[in-house]
Amino acid sequence: MISVKNLSKKYGSIAAVNDISFEVEKGEIVGFLGPNGAGKSTTMKMLTGYLPPTSGAASIAGFDVFEKSIEARRRLGYLPENTPLYLDMRVNEYLRYRAHLKGVPSGKVAEAVGEAIGLCSLSDVEKKMIGALSKGYRQRVGLADALVHDPELLILDEPTIGLDPNQIRSVRELIKNLAQRRTVLISTHILPEVEIMCSRVIVIHKGKIRASDTAENLLKNHRAAGQLRIEAKTGTEAREAFGRMTGVKDVQAEQDGEYSIFTLRLDANADVSEEVFRLAADRKWNVRELVRKRATLEDVFVELTHSDI
Amino acid sequence: MRTLFHLTAREVKSFFYSPIAYVMLVIFLALNGVAFYYAVQTLTKVPADESVVFVTFFSPFFVWPFILIMPLLTMRVFADEFRMGTIESLTTAPVKDWQVVMAKFLGALVFYIVLFIPTYCYFFFYKWLTGIPAAFAAGPYWGSALLLLLAGMFFISMGCLASALNREQINAAAMSLVMTVLFIFLAALPDFFVGKNEEETKWLTHFIGYISFFEHLPTFCRGIIDTRPIVFYLSLTALFLFITHHVFQARKWKS
Numbered sequence A: 001m002i003s004v005k006n007l008s009k010k011y012g013s014i015a016a017v018n019d020i021s022f023e024v025e026k027g028e029i030v031g032f033l034g035p036n037g038a039g040k041s042t043t044m045k046m047l048t049g050y051l052p053p054t055s056g057a058a059s060i061a062g063f064d065v066f067e068k069s070i071e072a073r074r075r076l077g078y079l080p081e082n083t084p085l086y087l088d089m090r091v092n093e094y095l096r097y098r099a100h101l102k103g104v105p106s107g108k109v110a111e112a113v114g115e116a117i118g119l120c121s122l123s124d125v126e127k128k129m130i131g132a133l134s135k136g137y138r139q140r141v142g143l144a145d146a147l148v149h150d151p152e153l154l155i156l157d158e159p160t161i162g163l164d165p166n167q168i169r170s171v172r173e174l175i176k177n178l179a180q181r182r183t184v185l186i187s188t189h190i191l192p193e194v195e196i197m198c199s200r201v202i203v204i205h206k207g208k209i210r211a212s213d214t215a216e217n218l219l220k221n222h223r224a225a226g227q228l229r230i231e232a233k234t235g236t237e238a239r240e241a242f243g244r245m246t247g248v249k250d251v252q253a254e255q256d257g258e259y260s261i262f263t264l265r266l267d268a269n270a271d272v273s274e275e276v277f278r279l280a281a282d283r284k285w286n287v288r289e290l291v292r293k294r295a296t297l298e299d300v301f302v303e304l305t306h307s308d309i
Numbered sequence B: 001m002r003t004l005f006h007l008t009a010r011e012v013k014s015f016f017y018s019p020i021a022y023v024m025l026v027i028f029l030a031l032n033g034v035a036f037y038y039a040v041q042t043l044t045k046v047p048a049d050e051s052v053v054f055v056t057f058f059s060p061f062f063v064w065p066f067i068l069i070m071p072l073l074t075m076r077v078f079a080d081e082f083r084m085g086t087i088e089s090l091t092t093a094p095v096k097d098w099q100v101v102m103a104k105f106l107g108a109l110v111f112y113i114v115l116f117i118p119t120y121c122y123f124f125f126y127k128w129l130t131g132i133p134a135a136f137a138a139g140p141y142w143g144s145a146l147l148l149l150l151a152g153m154f155f156i157s158m159g160c161l162a163s164a165l166n167r168e169q170i171n172a173a174a175m176s177l178v179m180t181v182l183f184i185f186l187a188a189l190p191d192f193f194v195g196k197n198e199e200e201t202k203w204l205t206h207f208i209g210y211i212s213f214f215e216h217l218p219t220f221c222r223g224i225i226d227t228r229p230i231v232f233y234l235s236l237t238a239l240f241l242f243i244t245h246h247v248f249q250a251r252k253w254k255s
Helices: A040-047 A069-074 A091-101 A106-119 A135-147 A165-181 A191-197 A215-221 A238-244 A273-283 A297-306 B002-017 B019-045 B052-057 B060-074 B076-084 B086-091 B097-130 B138-165 B169-193 B198-211 B213-221 B227-253
Strands: A002-011 A014-024 A029-033 A055-060 A076-079 A153-157 A183-187 A200-205 A208-213 A226-233 A248-256 A259-266 A286-294
Touching: A002 A040, A014 A040, A014 A055, A014 A200, A014 A208, A029 A040, A029 A191, A040 A055, A040 A153, A040 A183, A069 A076, A076 A135, A091 A106, A091 A135, A091 B002, A106 A135, A106 A165, A135 A153, A135 A165, A153 A165, A165 A183, A165 A191, A191 A297, A200 A215, A200 A297, A208 A215, A208 A297, A215 A297, A226 A273, A238 A248, A238 A259, A273 A286, B002 B019, B002 B097, B019 B052, B019 B060, B019 B097, B052 B060, B052 B097, B052 B138, B052 B213, B060 B097, B060 B138, B060 B169, B076 B086, B076 B097, B076 B138, B076 B169, B086 B097, B097 B138, B097 B227, B138 B169, B138 B213, B138 B227, B169 B198, B169 B213, B198 B213, B198 B227, B213 B227
Parallel strands: A029 A183, A029 A200, A076 A153, A153 A183
Antiparallel strands: A002 A014, A002 A055, A200 A208, A226 A259, A226 A286, A248 A259
């Protein structure tokens, strides 16, 4: 659905996007992750034909976004960052206007707008001025606009930014519903969201792609794949004993009264919990807690993008 | 064509959504009313060769509002889209850049025509109210309308360019006002050479005569349809729209 080849965008001597290539297959929901200024929005702007690339090419459904821009644009629904809208129009009027612009046949505009309003739960504010709506509603108007012409591809630039947790949840549900028969490229900072929604994650940092895989695989291959936490009454030798185990990268210790609390950082796929348990049993340490913590996508994200910030 | 229609319709509507539009309509209507009133007064006091159409449009109550209204018509057309960021949703919809430019131009032109409708009704209201036909014939009436339409197109295309070049409405308004005033008062240029050798400045006077709005206005207000100004205004409008289109496209290449 999306094919990006060696795409670059330079502002003067600074490369906002530096020679990236990726593919998005039909039906995928791809999360586009990266810190602020990583090049996510720039890439999305190039895909939607808003910015021309400095070099490289991108196509949507086989149409080059630059050469065959109109054809490519017909097939995508785009929610720009910060959701720019005409504040002087009413919700239904705006959506009708957008439907017309996006080539929905005149006879089907009312139906398409009704459907978008229904999907985005906008029926109570349908006749309100957009300028009078809250941020959450505006975001939903933006989404309704993106999908009013029933595009094959949705490109959503931070659709949940600035929303409260309830709104985030409802927008997330909405996107999940939309994704059932569409391809979605979504950029966000909210990592649990990506884990829940996306079939694949592309991590971009400083204009380069750092990783592109399923969230599961990213976690598996993450260097600090897991942690083990033990709270026990131990002798002084415990720390060294843990450190000697294979797969343990390092051990941190702190004291809580009689108990010592150890945090073991583990290599990918390493699991030393049984070994730790046996050690504690042998030495008759009094264990009050033994917890295995899985790495989160946040850990992966930080590791992939933390370098030299 | 359908896209252009919907884009233009949105432009026209957006004029009527802002209170400024109504303020403009009322002030323009009132000042034209004053111009018409004085024209009728003048014609009843002293007999004149000119029609009431001619005298009305030569009143400062018409000319100044006419000049000042131009920047107000066009200042927001592009500047506002850039400022609010809606340019992004507009240009990522499947619309072509020339359609956007034409829609902005046509939208302002439609509002400009609406501004003039009451004024053109005055000439008939006079007869309706007093029972005496106003002193004008069809020639000056339609001639002046044609010229105001053509000149309006030209000034609006100039204003569109100013708006496309600026991110702030106020800058766009200032730029378009300067361009409009410069163009309109070109007619005064030969006056600076009064007393100089007339042979030397003859070419200038001649040239200004071709392009000055104040040379065209009396001609058309007498009902003479001169094709030269028609071609002049149409081609300049096309030129300015062409430049506007290029400036609008250039947004993509700025960094």
